[in-house]
Amino acid sequence: MKALLWKDWRVNRVVLLAAAVGFLLPYFVGPFSNLASYWRDGCYVVWSELLTDCGFFSLAISVLAVAFLGGNAIAGERADRSAEFFAYLPVQRAQSMASRLIVVVGAGLLVWLINLVVVYWVAPHVGYVSPTLAQQLAALRHQTMPGITLTAALAFGTAWLCSSLLSSPSIATALGLVSPALLFMVLAIIWDIVRGSTPWYEAEFIAFWYAILAPALACLCLVTGCVHYLRRVEP
Amino acid sequence: MSTEPVSPCAIELVGVTKRFGKQVAVQDLTLRIPAGRTLGLIGPNGAGKTTAIKMLMGLLPMTAGRARVLGIDPAVKPVLLKRAVGYVPEMHFIYRAMRAAEVIGFCRTFYPTWNNPLCAELAGRFEIDLHKKVKHLSKGSLAKLALVLALAHEPEVLILDEPMTGLDPLAREEFLEGVVHGLCDRSRTVLFSSHMLSDVQRMADTIAIIHQGRLLVSCLTDDLLKTTKRIRAVVRDGCTPDQPPEGTIWQRFERREWLLTVRPFSPATLEYLRGTYPVENVEVQDLGLEDVFKDYIRGQKVQA
Numbered sequence: 009m010k011a012l013l014w015k016d017w018r019v020n021r022v023v024l025l026a027a028a029v030g031f032l033l034p035y036f037v038g039p040f041s042n043l044a045s046y047w048r049d050g051c052y053v054v055w056s057e058l059l060t061d062c063g064f065f066s067l068a069i070s071v072l073a074v075a076f077l078g079g080n081a082i083a084g085e086r087a088d089r090s091a092e093f094f095a096y097l098p099v100q101r102a103q104s105m106a107s108r109l110i111v112v113v114g115a116g117l118l119v120w121l122i123n124l125v126v127v128y129w130v131a132p133h134v135g136y137v138s139p140t141l142a143q144q145l146a147a148l149r150h151q152t153m154p155g156i157t158l159t160a161a162l163a164f165g166t167a168w169l170c171s172s173l174l175s176s177p178s179i180a181t182a183l184g185l186v187s188p189a190l191l192f193m194v195l196a197i198i199w200d201i202v203r204g205s206t207p208w209y210e211a212e213f214i215a216f217w218y219a220i221l222a223p224a225l226a227c228l229c230l231v232t233g234c235v236h237y238l239r240r241v242e243p
Numbered sequence: 244m245s246t247e248p249v250s251p252c253a254i255e256l257v258g259v260t261k262r263f264g265k266q267v268a269v270q271d272l273t274l275r276i277p278a279g280r281t282l283g284l285i286g287p288n289g290a291g292k293t294t295a296i297k298m299l300m301g302l303l304p305m306t307a308g309r310a311r312v313l314g315i316d317p318a319v320k321p322v323l324l325k326r327a328v329g330y331v332p333e334m335h336f337i338y339r340a341m342r343a344a345e346v347i348g349f350c351r352t353f354y355p356t357w358n359n360p361l362c363a364e365l366a367g368r369f370e371i372d373l374h375k376k377v378k379h380l381s382k383g384s385l386a387k388l389a390l391v392l393a394l395a396h397e398p399e400v401l402i403l404d405e406p407m408t409g410l411d412p413l414a415r416e417e418f419l420e421g422v423v424h425g426l427c428d429r430s431r432t433v434l435f436s437s438h439m440l441s442d443v444q445r446m447a448d449t450i451a452i453i454h455q456g457r458l459l460v461s462c463l464t465d466d467l468l469k470t471t472k473r474i475r476a477v478v479r480d481g482c483t484p485d486q487p488p489e490g491t492i493w494q495r496f497e498r499r500e501w502l503l504t505v506r507p508f509s510p511a512t513l514e515y516l517r518g519t520y521p522v523e524n525v526e527v528q529d530l531g532l533e534d535v536f537k538d539y540i541r542g543q544k545v546q547a
Contacts, residue, residue: 010352011348011349011352011353014349015338015349018338018340018341018345019338019340021340088336088339089334089336090336090337090338090339091336092332092334092336093335093336093337093338095302096300096302096325096330096332097325097350097353098321098322098323098324098325098326098353098354099322099353100322241301241302241303241304
């Protein structure tokens with residue numbers, strides 16, 4: 009298993025490094041722009057708010073990262089045909105799949121957890137935070153966090169499924185990234201159809217069903233992708 | 244067609260068929276390779292050699308029939324089978340971003356029987372630069388690396404699927420020497436598919452010719468060459484032979500010259516020709532493997 013984990017790290021190295029850069033970028037850019045603003049105009053964003061913003065930016069970028077990781081997880085090796093070489097080796101399909109999942113989900117979760125710690129635990133305790141700002145930040149966390157989390161889960165699940173079906177990591181990634189927007193559009197169309205018979209506003213309707221359908225679809229895609237990978241005879 | 248089961252079969256394909264949609268890639272192929280034998284599987288492009296080998300390796304599901312390698316069903320126990328078989332494919336898609344040493348280290352973990360000293364010896368013999376990335380290795384070095392990976396776990400069965408395609412003569416020679424060394428080292432069963440008939444003749448003690456997914460012949464190389472003869476008969480003007488003797492693989496008639504390739508050849512074949520047609524002159528020629536192969540394929544094309 010160690011060898012498989014090492015192999016998957018090697019195969020996904022570029023995507024993982026890009027994800028790490030994407031994760032860290034807001035934490036470098038944010039403070040620099042804050043300091044620049046302070047030197048230029050004498051005003052700055054309080055560190056607590058800045059860190060929260062950086063955390064959210066980092067999470068938004070990590071949606072891209074998880075889609076790339078999911079899209080590359082299986083299809084990446086098919087694209088350069090190293091999957092054919094791998095197919096000759098005496099490796100259990102389940103082990104191979106577990107290793108891929110551990111590497112890509114592990115990387116995604118690590119980024120997610122660090123950002124959650126920053127947003128929920130570090131940011132509220134950095135410097136002075138007025139009660140009003142604390143309330144605003146809590147509201148921001150409450151409103152934004154579920155949306156980003158669900159979007160990331162759906163993007164990853166779809167990308168994983170497409171990766172197990174296709175031989176092109178870019179198409180799998182693109183489909184993963186498009187899937188949340190597609191779901192959103194479908195819900196908007198449905199609301200348009202049922203608007204007369206529902207007491208909900210459009211935003212409420214979409215948010216409610218998105219919160220139900222996105223994780224359900226993400227799980228369905230993940231499981232279907234796993235089953236297909238286990239049953240498929242490579243290459 | 245003759246097969247000689249002298250010992251238990253290490254490789255066995257029985258009635259194997261593979262269809263891709265309406266196209267039949269392999270049709271009712273039955274092939275048995277006794278343990279310790281080296282079988283050269285030859286056939287033109289698209290004959291179904293690679294498809295048959297992939298089914299044998301469990302890399303492609305069969306439409307019908309059954310395959311066994313050392314008694315293992317590739318569809319049921321693929322991991323066990325891959326541990327027992329060393330496989331060198333035609334194209335080498337080893338992880339390009341890894342160094343040769345990393346590839347060896349990675350593969351080693353999957354084989355309980357991996358022999359480190361043997362691996363080092365083979366890598367040294369082939370002069371593979373283990374510190375180079377796979378993408379920087381020459382085609383010859385890549386093929387040799389694939390052979391090292393196939394031999395280092397000391398498999399009982401070695402399957403080589405046109406492994407020398409595109410190699411220059413020197414690299415081919417070195418590769419072959421490696422295979423021969425691997426064979427001499429211990430008694431292995433080898434299935435060797437190639438277009439290089441001289442290499443096949445050098446390596447294989449048994450030959451199987453396959454065309455359009457069907458097995459045309461499978462027998463000992465010496466037996467095939469000994470019993471297949473080319474007959475050149477000159478008949479009298481006005482005679483058009485219409486009934487070739489039994490066992491005719493291929494024939495051509497031009498003016499008065501009648502060329503026939505026959506297997507099995509016997510004096511009775513000549514008696515039949517002399518007795519049936521006004522033959523003025525008859526010559527019997529020995530054939531090399533290349534001519535035998537060509538005549539089998541030409542004969543099939545004429546029939547088709």
